[in-house]
Amino acid sequence: MDSRDSSSSSVPNRDGTAGDDDGVLSVTAALAKDAALYFQSRKFAECVDVLTQLKTKKEGDPKVLHNIAIAEFLRDGCSDPKKMLEVLNNIKRSEELAHASEEQVESGSDVGNKVTSGSKESSSTTHQVSASHSASTIYTAEFDTSVISLNIAVIWFHLHEYAKALSVLEPLYKNIEPIDETTALHICLLLLDVVLASCDASKSADVLNYLEKAFGVGNVSQGDNGNILLQQSTNLVGKLSSVPSSSLVSDASTPDLAASVNASENPLSRTLSEDPLDEMFSTLDIAGQNLSRSADLTSPKELPRTTVDRSIFGVDLKLKLQLYKVRFLLLTRNIKLAKREVKHATNIARGRESSTALLLKAQLEYARGNHRKAIKLLMASTNRTDTAISSMFNNNLGCIYYKLGKYYTSAVFFSKALSNCSSLQKEKPLKLFTFSQDKSLHITYNCGLQYLACGKPIIAARCFQKASLIFYKRPLLWLRLAECCLMAVEKGLVEGSRPPSNRSEIRVDVIGKGRWRKLLIEDRISRSGLVDSVGEDDWALGGDEEPKLSLPLARQCLYNALHLLNCSDSSHLKCLLPSNSSLEENESSDGASSKNPNHKSLVGIDSKPSTLSVGLVNSNGDFKEPKAGTNQEMIHNSVAYFADICRKENQMMKQALLANLAYVELELENPLKALSAARSLLELPGCSRIYIFLGHVYAAEALCLLNKPKEAVEHLSIYLSGPNKVESPFSQEDCEQWLTEKPIDCEEPNGGGGGAATAAKNPSPEGMQEFMFLKPEEACGTLYANLAALYATQGELDRAHQLTTQALSLLPNSTEATMTAIYIDLVLGKSQEALSKLKRCSHVRFLSSNLQSNKSS
């Protein structure tokens, strides 16, 4: 019973009047108070001393054990958070066990009740009730362990283990109502940080909405109205029956009809009240007069939490929430609203320097493409002596310079940021916060991108490998690793691959002299040899071992990315369905709106199959409060908009992944797999024309390798407008569109938006420079050359000859096109023409045979 007693009263500051009749209780209460004071003044050693005394009086009390663990951990400088987690989990488990057994006893005694009261209940309701009972078991247990669970989540958060923190926090959040205000607020704020860090927009929106409602600080944009609202509703909660009517009744809500009904009913109610038996009638009557259920105040979710420790309220929390909102809007790329909300944040801060606000502002400008302004804002930061802040500052500058195309400058800033991080690690005493402030892995990821842009695939891969410790669930990381592999192969940095010069030139061995001179054209473009020289590497993720870049590794990475993408697709689909539901839907169909995640978590009911709960949720969704409505709507819209962006990005990534996969399979001489990848690519809805082109070219080559020339021709001939005329498979605009697929403003898609928006819509020259791909005319040339090759193998030499001429005019430097042209000449018996083509081509290297034989042996 002990644990239940202590658990049922976790509300703070209620121990002022300890029961005088119980001497033990008062002693322990005094000790507990002392310990709490020591804890608050951060005197952890003294705190532990007091707690140890307390422990002898309350043997095995989990709350005492918990506080001892916390105090000792802080006293010892947070040295071993993993061990701390273990300790906390053990305490939590023991408390849960104690509770479970208690619940069992209680449920046994409840059986009788159930029978009597359940006479009218249908079988389904009975089932529901019993189900709810099991739910309530968890519920009370969660409550009792809410602080300890919160602390577990705090440690996971600082260790960047967001998924683990989330798994602890979500059950708490679902049953947040019974948890005392201070803890509940901490839970919500931590949860918000966790979901924002894991880029989960819809969950962030839920928590934001909840915080604004429950803690009454939401309507910041309405000035100080929030406070008034808060007080009024406090009143309301306090004495429900006697609502101070006149001040709160909104006039609009008493239309004539109701008034007239009221009037006509007056005689009736008089006669009724004559009935001496039913005092209820009078209450009915009172209720009739007090038509004061102003929707503003009494819709259930508007009941603000009232007894929160006031110290954490006020401007601080207001500012904090406002900044969270900005972060949320930046996450969902709702730039315009983010700008507005950042302004509000500045107003709230009233001139106080907030480095968070400043960095957010800079991020906003960065997101808008105003790179210069972003730099300026960062430079304005006065707080650069703080190591943690300066590491962020340097990292962010690195991001900006990267976007400006100045990769080497960005490299300097990234490495500065990294060295900031390592000096942060050396700072003593160690704080728990230090762990979460160490963002070296994030910065390392940025480094990886920068090295990739600089054409250094091996060191880039090393960075991505390190960053995989936290980003291993991001498909993009795996795509980047695959790109590292492809670049390394391309550059000849991989064991068994040729140096780059060998790929872009024709090598001709000159053998013999004089009349005996022979030219031997080396077929260096053919890719055989690459495959068997590269073994399957078992590269352990996150291991110290350096990844051996290879084509099989690229394939592995691409598969990983596709798998992750498919997983996130299916989960996205789940959130997406309801996010499309509009307000009308909410009103009309109960069933459909029950899926709405927004509403669902507002009430905290997850999936309890009760029609009543749906109804309740539904009535919540009514837009009776315009102010909160717009706010909520804004957040809702942002989530939907972001989901749209994510879907689009995933589509793009899928195209890239499948194209890369088809390419890698071709390189690995697996035409069947290449063909299936290329076909999947072509089947993707909304596929960019660039990738359609790649899909056709890869599919055609794979079919060619599978000896299906007819089908191969089909893939290429869709670009034929005449017998020997190829149409451009994509345009320059397609390239630009690919680079700026994501729209910037969600509010007004066609609105002016100022110079920033337009600037962001046109790819910067730096952006185009980074997009290293065939120009449209080169793509044409590629098609000509490949068609020529295809027809040559089919014996249609004349046609092949014509096509190859076209190809060479568009791609004069292509070794492949030249080789095909020479081939056709030789087959046609025009060896002199072949010779002259060979000698004209600028990409031929003639090697004397002596040199060559030395080299080869």
Place this chain on the structure above:
Amino acid sequence: MGKKMLNFEEQCKIVNLLKSSSEQKSIEETLTEFFTNPKLRHFNVCYSLSLLLQDKMMLSSTERLVAFAILHRSYSSQKSAANPFISFLVNAACDEGAENYERAFILHLLGFGNSNSSKEFLKQSASEYIKKFDPSSQTFPQKEQLQKQYLEKAHPEPYACLLKSTAVKNVLADPDVPPGCDANSAEFDLEPGAKSKLGSGDRDEALSGLIANLSLEGLIPHWIRPLPPRFPVDEELVWLNPDNNHELQWDQGMCADTSRGAAVRDLIAKALRGPLAPNQQEQVLVELANDPKLVYHCGLTPRKLPELVESNPLIAVDVLIKLINSPEIAEYFTVLVNMDMSLHSMEVVNRLTTAVELPKEFVRTYITNCISSCENIKDKYMQNRLVRLVCVFLQSLIRNRIIDVRDLFIEVQAFCIEFSRIREAAGLFRLLKTLE
């Protein structure tokens, strides 16, 4: 990196073999010597030789005979059709432009016609064979005949990729002689000791160079395989913002006073059994108001609700209002809507409707239950009472616009008509009519 067809050992072997052909060694001896080396890769050697043979100038006549003999011998243990070079041999035998002794030699090798299948002719040296060759002694069959005899049972073309199967020889003659000169003229052959002049060259040097550099792959049409573009970096760079610090929390509940909570729990337990005294009721309401979380821990569960409603409706209302945000509220409503109709339950519902927004479905179901309760009750007096109660309740709901009459119009109208003898029902009916 074009793969070299022959390793160094094989290259030496071939060069020596070809050289030895000019010596007075019998062809058989040369062959035996050549094939004693087990490390030779027959196909590679033969393929190299076939490439050299294609160039009419490259090998001397004796060298050619030895080379043909090797092509044949390498696969002689199998049926002729299994020899991958059989069609090459057949074509060479039919080549009108070739020397007749060469064609005859190949026919001998193939054992064509009535020529003795013995390998007698191999016992002489290549030069002897040429010298002794009598053109009149040999008739040359038609190509078709040879093809029929040797290729008929040939395997279908082995699988090869389309591009590769159409490969052409990748060696081009590019004689470097002064313009106007005949490259085939022997004047350009380098004479030992003589001063080299423009356009001269050494055949042996060219030959060993070729042998060293021949590759298995011929020249084939080339496919352009564009490298996919790198994925654009858009929002991918990680921008860093300061984290909020989340400190470890002290559990304030440690050793806290629980006496008042316990008192409320006791009172609630009592309230399930019967009405509380006014001061007790007041105590419960005050404590619940003081601590908004206490309601979650006062010992009430959905199943206990009906008892609380019947015994202490006011406490029930207060508790339900406080639980409105609880995840369990739906279950409380379910229980409430399904419990027996009574004055108290109606009072609770009525008060709830004025205090909080109830789910529409809940109110609707509740009204339906009210009406059916009125219809099913047997005791006339009780029925009258209940009907009047329901009527007032409904009027209150309508006036306060808790319900939309249209949802229940038919049902309520029928109810009014059934009980039209009761004054309140008539009143409700009139109210309905005004709203129509």
